[in-house]
Amino acid sequence: MRLPQFIRDNTELIVGEWETFARSLVPASDHMGPLALRNHIHQILAFVTADIESAQTDAEQVRKSHGEKPESLYPSAAEVHASLRFDGGFNMDQMVSEYRSLRASVIKLWQAAAPESGPEDMRDLIRFNEAIDQALTESICDYTKKMDLSRNLFLGILSHDLRNPLGAISMSAQLTMKIGALSERQTMLQSQISDSSFRATAIVSSLLDLTRARLGSGLPILREAMDIGFISNQLVDEMRVLHPNRDFVLTVSGDTTGDWDKARIGQVFSNLLGNAVQYGFRGAPITIRVEGMPREVVLSVHNEGVPISEDAIGTIFNALTRAPAPVDDTQRTPLTNLGLGLYISKEIVTAHGGKIWVTSSEREGTTFTAAFPRTVKTPD
Structure with missing residues (x-):
C-alpha cells in the first residue's frame, strides 16, 4: 500500500500514538485534555499526504531541502501547532520530539503493514521525510519567534x-x-x-x-538644533576626568551643526569612546575626529590595539556581542558592559538615517565611524 493511502486509512491509529506520546511530555501535558494534545495533528498529516502525492521537480526538491517554500498569507498547521505548544508550556525539545515520534510511528506502522517495499515506496518514504522536515522547520521557526517576543517583552517590562x-x-x-x-x-x-x-x-x-x-518599534528620536562638535568636546573632557591616565586627542573641523537627538548622539559618542578605552592599548592615544561635510557630519574614534578579526567585524554590531579581548589583559580596562553599546549605537545611527562601520588591522588600528546626515529623506 502506498504511504499516503496508508496514512489516510490509519489516521486515528497514528493520532492515538501521537496523543500517547504527547501525554508523556510532563509537566506541560498535565493540564491538557485529548483535544489539546491532538491539536493540528490531523491537519499536519493532511499536509504530509498531500505533499507526498504532489508533483515535484528536481529544482523544487532542492529548494525545499534549502528550507524554501511558497509564501502564504495564513499560518500553516505546523506553525499554529508550535504557537499552541508554546502557550501550553511545552519547551522546544518537547515540541521537536513530537515530530521525531510521529516520524518513527508512521514508518513503524507502515513497515509492519507492508514489509516488502518497491521503488515507489522508497520515493514515498523520501517525500514523507521531506514533508515532516518542512513541518518541523515551520514549527521551530514559529516557536523561536514566540520565544524571542516573550523574552523581549519580559526585558521591556523589567527594564521599565x-x-x-x-x-x-x-x-x-x-x-x-x-x-x-x-x-x-x-x-x-x-x-x-x-x-x-x-x-x-x-x-x-x-x-x-x-x-x-x-520589537520593531525603533528607538525614539527627538530632533533639535545642536552642535556635534560642542557635544564631543564636553564628552571628551568627561572621559579625561574619568580616565586621567589615557590620552584623548580630539579634532573638530567644518560645520558640525544640524538637527539630531542630542542625548542619543551623546550616547553613541560615549559608547564609542568607552569601547576605545576598554580595548585600546593604554600607552597609545585615542584619536577622535568630528568632520562637518556638506551633507553629513562624520564622527570617528580610533584606538591602537589587538585588531578585530574579519569574522568578528561581521557580528560586532549585533546585540550581546563583544569584541575579542586582547591577548595581553594588562593592556585593557576590565569588562564592565553587557555587549549592548555597539548594537544600540547602530540603532541610534540608523534611526537618524545614517551609517556606522568599523575598520581594523594590526597596522592601522581600529576605527569606528558614524555618519549623521543633516537632512532625513522622506518617502515619496
Missing part, C-alpha cells in the same frame, strides 16, 4: 519597572549627601550608592533600548 525604584535610590542618595552632617565614611557609602544606582540605571536603559529595537 526598574527605572522608578532605581531613580528613587539615586535621588535619595544625592539628597542625603546635600543635607550634610554625615561622617566621612557615611559620605563615602552614600557616594557609592549614588554611583552604583547610576550604573544600574544605565544598564536598565540599555536593556530598554534593546527591547524597543528588537
Whole structure:
C-alpha cells in the first residue's frame, strides 16, 4: 500500500500514538485534555499526504531541502501547532520530539503493514521525510519567534519597572549627601550608592533600548538644533576626568551643526569612546575626529590595539556581542558592559538615517565611524 493511502486509512491509529506520546511530555501535558494534545495533528498529516502525492521537480526538491517554500498569507498547521505548544508550556525539545515520534510511528506502522517495499515506496518514504522536515522547520521557526517576543517583552517590562525604584535610590542618595552632617565614611557609602544606582540605571536603559529595537518599534528620536562638535568636546573632557591616565586627542573641523537627538548622539559618542578605552592599548592615544561635510557630519574614534578579526567585524554590531579581548589583559580596562553599546549605537545611527562601520588591522588600528546626515529623506 502506498504511504499516503496508508496514512489516510490509519489516521486515528497514528493520532492515538501521537496523543500517547504527547501525554508523556510532563509537566506541560498535565493540564491538557485529548483535544489539546491532538491539536493540528490531523491537519499536519493532511499536509504530509498531500505533499507526498504532489508533483515535484528536481529544482523544487532542492529548494525545499534549502528550507524554501511558497509564501502564504495564513499560518500553516505546523506553525499554529508550535504557537499552541508554546502557550501550553511545552519547551522546544518537547515540541521537536513530537515530530521525531510521529516520524518513527508512521514508518513503524507502515513497515509492519507492508514489509516488502518497491521503488515507489522508497520515493514515498523520501517525500514523507521531506514533508515532516518542512513541518518541523515551520514549527521551530514559529516557536523561536514566540520565544524571542516573550523574552523581549519580559526585558521591556523589567527594564521599565526598574527605572522608578532605581531613580528613587539615586535621588535619595544625592539628597542625603546635600543635607550634610554625615561622617566621612557615611559620605563615602552614600557616594557609592549614588554611583552604583547610576550604573544600574544605565544598564536598565540599555536593556530598554534593546527591547524597543528588537520589537520593531525603533528607538525614539527627538530632533533639535545642536552642535556635534560642542557635544564631543564636553564628552571628551568627561572621559579625561574619568580616565586621567589615557590620552584623548580630539579634532573638530567644518560645520558640525544640524538637527539630531542630542542625548542619543551623546550616547553613541560615549559608547564609542568607552569601547576605545576598554580595548585600546593604554600607552597609545585615542584619536577622535568630528568632520562637518556638506551633507553629513562624520564622527570617528580610533584606538591602537589587538585588531578585530574579519569574522568578528561581521557580528560586532549585533546585540550581546563583544569584541575579542586582547591577548595581553594588562593592556585593557576590565569588562564592565553587557555587549549592548555597539548594537544600540547602530540603532541610534540608523534611526537618524545614517551609517556606522568599523575598520581594523594590526597596522592601522581600529576605527569606528558614524555618519549623521543633516537632512532625513522622506518617502515619496
